[in-house]
Amino acid sequence: MIKLFKNIRRKLLAENRFNKYLLYAIGEIILVMIGILLALQVNNWNTTRLLKSKEQVYLKQIRISLIGDLERIKEVKEFNALKASKIDSTFMMFEKTSNPEKYVPTIVNHMYVMNEFDVFEPNTIAFENMITSENIDLITNMELRNNLSQYYQRNFVNSTQERVKEKTRQFVDDISPKIGNRQLLKQFRLRDSHLPNISEVNIHSDKQVYSNLIIMDLSIDGQNKLLDTTAEEIRRLLDLIDNNLKS
Numbered sequence: 001m002i003k004l005f006k007n008i009r010r011k012l013l014a015e016n017r018f019n020k021y022l023l024y025a026i027g028e029i030i031l032v033m034i035g036i037l038l039a040l041q042v043n044n045w046n047t048t049r050l051l052k053s054k055e056q057v058y059l060k061q062i063r064i065s066l067i068g069d070l071e072r073i074k075e076v077k078e079f080n081a082l083k084a085s086k087i088d089s090t091f092m093m094f095e096k097t098s099n100p101e102k103y104v105p106t107i108v109n110h111m112y113v114m115n116e117f118d119v120f121e122p123n124t125i126a127f128e129n130m131i132t133s134e135n136i137d138l139i140t141n142m143e144l145r146n147n148l149s150q151y152y153q154r155n156f157v158n159s160t161q162e163r164v165k166e167k168t169r170q171f172v173d174d175i176s177p178k179i180g181n182r183q184l185l186k187q188f189r190l191r192d193s194h195l196p197n198i199s200e201v202n203i204h205s206d207k208q209v210y211s212n213l214i215i216m217d218l219s220i221d222g223q224n225k226l227l228d229t230t231a232e233e234i235r236r237l238l239d240l241i242d243n244n245l246k247s
Contacts, residue, residue, distance in 0.1 A: 054135070054138055055138040055139060055140070055244075056244075056245055058126065058129075058130045058135065058138060058139075059139070059241050059244060059245060060245070061126035061129075062126045062127055062130075062148065062241065063238060063241050063242075063245075064126070065122070065123040065124075065125065065126045065127070066234050066237055066238055066241075067238070068123050069120075069122045069123060069230075069234055070231060070234055070235075072120055072122075072123075073120055073227045073230060073231050073234075075118070076118045076119065076120050076223075076227060077224060077227055079116075079118045080118070080220045080223065080224055082113055083113050083114060083116070083117075083220060084217060084220055086110040086113045086114050087114065087213055087216065087217045088217075089106070089110060090106070090107055090110055090114075090213060091213065093106050093107070094204045094210075097204075098204045098205070100181075100198055100199060100200075100201035100202065100203075100204070101198055101199060103204060104179060104181065104184070104198055104201055107175075107179060107203075108179070108184065111172075114168075114171065114172075114216075115168065115171075115172045116168070117164050117165050117168045119156075119157055119161040119164065119165065119223075120156055120161070120227060120230065121156050121157060122151070122152065122156060124152050127148060127152045128152075136149075139244075141240065141244050143240065144237070144240040144241065144244055147233075147236070147237055147240065148237065151233060151234075151237060156230070158226075160219075160222050160223055160226045161223055161226065163219045163222065163223075164216075164219045164220065164222075164223050167212065167215050167216045167219045168216060170212055170215075171212040171213065171216050174208055174209065174212055175203065175209055175212070178201070178203050178206065178209065179201060179203060180195055180196075181195050181196055181197060181198040181200070181201055182195045182196065182197055182198065183197070183198045184198065
């Protein structure tokens with residue numbers, strides 16, 4: 001192509017057709033400039049396409065993490081429902097009988113749930129990978145970028161969820177020595193002891209036991225409200241991500 005242009009210019013000069021040569025040279029320069037601009041535009045298109053592709057890879061990974069967070073919230077709430085049912089059952093048992101030989105075995109059976117707790121923490125790996133590689137600017141939707149940053153920078157093990165752990169431990173520390181008795185130890189360890197007889201247990205009238213059960217139940221309610229609010233936030237993030245992936 002270059003050789004062809006040179007031959008045309010030589011021919012025009014040889015024929016002493018300078019004006020046509022000048023016009024041709026200008027036209028050739030314009031064509032070269034257009035070619036350069038087109039090449040730059042194509043390069044920009046390719047760069048934009050690659051950046052968009054990279055953005056979508058990160059968003060798809062974050063989307064998977066958020067769906068996992070919703071499942072995790074569901075698990076925590078299911079455990080909380082089970083724990084709350086054991087607390088209710090304990091109250092009902094105290095209402096029905098003051099005989100420790102009847103209510104102590106029930107409480108002991110409930111303890112495997114009532115002495116546990118579960119807290120929600122989001123899976124931050126995908127988002128942290130994007131932050132570590134300094135690629136958060138790939139997310140061009142500012143609303144989505146800001147909302148993701150707010151979600152992942154929040155301290156989820158806050159006072160609400162910390163209270164669940166604290167009140168559960170407080171309940172266990174208080175009731176464990178009060179519920180201990182000779183028959184219970186013999187049942188689980190096959191050993192005799194000098195512990196009080198089961199008939200001497202009187203937690204059914206213990207104000208501290210009642211107080212701990214009530215506060216533990218209230219802390220579960222507070223955690224559930226936090227989890228519900230978080231689940232709504234996650235669903236909004238998923239909607240923003242889905243809209244971004246479609247664009």
